[in-house]
Amino acid sequence: MPRNPVLDASRIRAAALHIIDRDGLAGLSMRKLAAELGVRAASLYGHVATKDDLLHEVAGAILEEVDVGGFAGGDWRHGLVTCARSYRAALAAHPNIVPFLAYGPAHREASLRRLDVVHGALVAAGWTRREATMIAASLVYLVLGAALSSFSRGFSADRARYGDRYPNLDKAHLLPSVAAELDHDSFELALDAFVTGLGQRARG
Incomplete structure (x- = not known):
């Protein structure tokens, strides 16, 4: 396993949705998401600017269905x-x-x-x-x-x-x-x- 796991938008959305499904909306934080992905929280901000932006991306993926x-x-x-x-x-x-x-x-x-x-x-x-x-x-x-x-x-x-x-x-x-x-x-x-x-x- 790489020391710094490769991040992409799809993997970040999937991990965020997993946390929301498990812990609810209030349970999602960038710190918890980073821990779920095995990276530092700062690494996430190169892919998503804010938690609110991330939630819109997650919601958008769901609505594709x-x-x-x-x-x-x-x-x-x-x-x-x-x-x-x-x-x-x-x-x-x-x-x-x-x-x-x-x-x-x-x-x-x-x-x-x-x-x-x-x-x-x-x-x-x-x-x-x-x-x-x-x-x-x-x-x-x-x-x-x-x-x-x-x-x-x-x-x-x-x-x-x-x-x-x-x-x-x-x-x-x-x-x-x-x-x-x-x-x-x-x-x-x-x-x-x-x-x-x-x-x-x-x-x-």
Whole structure:
């Protein structure tokens, strides 16, 4: 093994994401990242200027997984569904970075390239530029909301906590055991309602 490990952008991003996945956003520091890579912290600054810049690079790499190819055939509904599902999957793989992504796309090339495709496809399909912006924003709200928390896992498995005081929630204690399935199906329900509602508005 070389005494001074060779650094490149890809290796730095991968190590940073590993720390975020393991320790959370607050757990990432340039000092900890350097230790993870087996180098001095000063060595990192030749590749990335600040921690914030590094986070944008990590976020950009994750967002490369978002698929906007569904818009290519001219079906905006299919494009939105494909985009939303792949977006949620990309964030679900790295939930600790979701709060950082919630700040918006302004500094991330991957976000802006995908947003440009979505916006252009919606306008080409007949939506106004304002409507296209609102639809893209609504899609982000839907996906980030689904990625930020699990509705089902937020309940206690203690049956006694709900049964007497909240009679309409007498089965709520079962939700944590089916959280993955219910959260997936709830996201799909919201996505279907979103796209169907837009379709009705387009015909109105």
